[in-house]
Amino acid sequence: MSAHTTNALIERAERTAEAAYALLRDTGLRERWEARGAEVHLVGSLATGLLLKHLDIDLHVYTPTLDPADGFAIAAALAPRRLEFRDLSDTSERCLEWHLWLCDTNGREWQVDVIQMPPDSPYKGYFEHRAERIRAVLTPEARHAILALKDDVPVGTHIPGILIYMAVLHDGIRTPADFQVWLRDHPLDGILDWCP
Numbered sequence: 302m303s304a305h306t307t308n309a310l311i312e313r314a315e316r317t318a319e320a321a322y323a324l325l326r327d328t329g330l331r332e333r334w335e336a337r338g339a340e341v342h343l344v345g346s347l348a349t350g351l352l353l354k355h356l357d358i359d360l361h362v363y364t365p366t367l368d369p370a371d372g373f374a375i376a377a378a379l380a381p382r383r384l385e386f387r388d389l390s391d392t393s394e395r396c397l398e399w400h401l402w403l404c405d406t407n408g409r410e411w412q413v414d415v416i417q418m419p420p421d422s423p424y425k426g427y428f429e430h431r432a433e434r435i436r437a438v439l440t441p442e443a444r445h446a447i448l449a450l451k452d453d454v455p456v457g458t459h460i461p462g463i464l465i466y467m468a469v470l471h472d473g474i475r476t477p478a479d480f481q482v483w484l485r486d487h488p489l490d491g492i493l494d495w496c497p
Contacts, residue, residue, distance in 0.1 A: 330415075353451045359416075363419065376399065381403050464493070
């Protein structure tokens with residue numbers, strides 16, 4: 302691809318990240334959780350600098366107890382267009398999942414995923430570490446490859462970013478056709494424990 306295309310993808314990713322951070326500021330989501338005693342961490346595509354088309358923000362919050370009342374109170378204050386809640390506290394994941402659909406000041410809808418866990422969760426720090434590792438190994442060429450593959454995903458199709466990162470960073474995938482073959486050979490079932 303041309304340098305112009307590379308620059309255009311990078312600029313789009315930067316604008317998308319700016320909009321995501323603006324939404325977090327405008328909603329005060331991090332501060333709302335912190336006011337309830339939570340330790341809040343940004344994970345996922347925004348944390349890695351690889352957010353592009355799928356407007357989503359991922360937060361992991363660690364709270365002394367898994368009380369759904371906290372999340373419901375925060376959601377009520379934000380009045381999301383849609384809210385999904387899953388109580389997985391009795392599973393091996395030991396968490397509460399909050400999925401909120403919020404609009405930014407430009408009217409664009411974002412999916413904000415908040416995973417609430419206890420401080421002794423087996424996953425505490427894992428996804429934060431993975432985001433740090435992805436940032437550490439990300440070359441300009443690999444970043445462009447990841448963003449180009451993300452840009453190629455049709456609107457309405459959900460492919461977890463971690464699959465694209467693994468395909469590019471671990472297996473050297475660079476084209477949409479090769480990625481489709483790679484996806485068939487690497488189905489995602491549960492939490493992917495790959496880390497670069």
